Structures are given as structure tokens and as C-alpha cells.
Amino acid sequence: MFEKEEDDYIDSFSKWEILSKIALLKLKKSISLSDLARKIDVSTTNPYFHRIIGFLIDKNIIHDMGNIGRNRMIQIDRRKIIEFTYNYKFYDIPIDFLEKTKAIHIT
DSSP states (O other), X not given: OHHHHHHHHHHHHHHHHHHHHHHHOOOOSOEEHXXXXXXXXXXXXXXXXXXXXXXXXXXXXXXXXXXXXXXXXXXXXXXXXXXXXXHXXXXXXXXXXXXXXXXXXXX
């Protein structure tokens, strides 16, 4: 049972990590999904990348701008994503787990 809980924490941490990287970017008005993935150092085949993009589109934080050639263009509302990231429930991750994964270091 502990393995299942740990997997849930890893999933939550992976989602939070991608979300926080997107929030910290200083972006132009629009960016392609492949360029966004490259800037936050995530593969476009990462299962959480497209889930988070879809989730943020549902929350009206990311706006779908359509295609330019083969690239899917999006526009990110930076103020909304920063507010959302720091109010989101991913901060329910236990501190000892974050230390174990070296996400934070408490002295």
C-alpha cells in the first residue's frame, strides 16, 4: 500500500514540477507546444505534459491559438498561472518526501 501512496506523490510532484516550470517562464505572447516543452526541459512524450496543458486550457489559463504550419500555438496568461500554481493542492506533498527526492533541502 505504501508503494501506491509513494507513486501518487511522485505523480503529484511530477505534475507540480512541470506546472511550476511553466509559471516561471517569461514568455512572448504565444509559443508552440514543442518550444514550450524544450524551454522547460520536458519531452513532449511525457504523459503529464499534455495532461497539464489540457487542464490549464480547461481553467482558461492557456488559450489555444490554433496551428501555424505543423506547430500548435498557445498563449499563456502569466498572472493566472502564477496565482494558480501557488494556490494549487500540489503543496500537500509531505516535506519528508520532498527532501527524499531532493526537491528541497531543509537545514
